Amino acid sequence: YKKKRFIYISRTKPLGPKNRWIRFDLNNDISKFKYKKIKHCIFLASPQYLKKNMKFKTFNKEYFWIKKIIKNIEIEKLIYVSSPTIYLKNHFVGINKYNIEKFLIKNKQKFMSLQIWRPFNLINTNYKKYSDHFHNLLYKIMFVQKKTAYNFNGNKYDKRGYCNIDKFSNILLKNAFLKKSFIKNYGNLDAITIDEIVKIYNKYFYIKFKRIFVPNFMSKKININIISKNSKNNVYSNESSKNIIKKYLLSKLHNETK
16 A cells, blocks of 8 residues: 555645645535546544634534535545544534434445445644644643643543554554445554643653643543454454553654754
């Protein structure tokens, strides 16, 4: 797959090769898009996970984008990156992702193969922007805004199983060119609590600022966001969540001191 020629389509410049990207906004007229036939399409477009975007209407844009593409462009193999939020009740992201999956499955005859991935808690150590996922939000609050206290909506015993995005990307690509259709969950059974993440961050917060960050968690309900065990539809990353979090933190600190 490394010899395949990809093009990168984005309304803002992506981090791919400079000579292989096309600027295109999916809110615009799709008839103006230059490619009408595509062998492999990996669909990653989605509103950014930010507090200001956390509305059903905002994330519903993704549903209209993919409907527009499927109805106007001939695609041989489609790889769609969905989300495990489809398992949550009344989640604004999950409802939209579920509707998209349902639409794609209903139109599966249009593709030679259809692959749907639901990755849990991916971490990209090279991503320069900040989302409102906890590991990103905590870094922004502690090391950018330099706050020493903050009220979080969750519970300190909330658990996450984190995955390295590069490892997931390689697995996705290795499967993308197979003549197989499937729906797969991707995740890590090795969990870490929110409180443990704060302790890792606090170690380096003290080294950098000689201060300790004190969080306050306002929810009494514990949320556990981890892939289930022993499902034939699961692919496991088998990584250390603690090491992934630490690698993310050290990478951010290193990049921002350049």
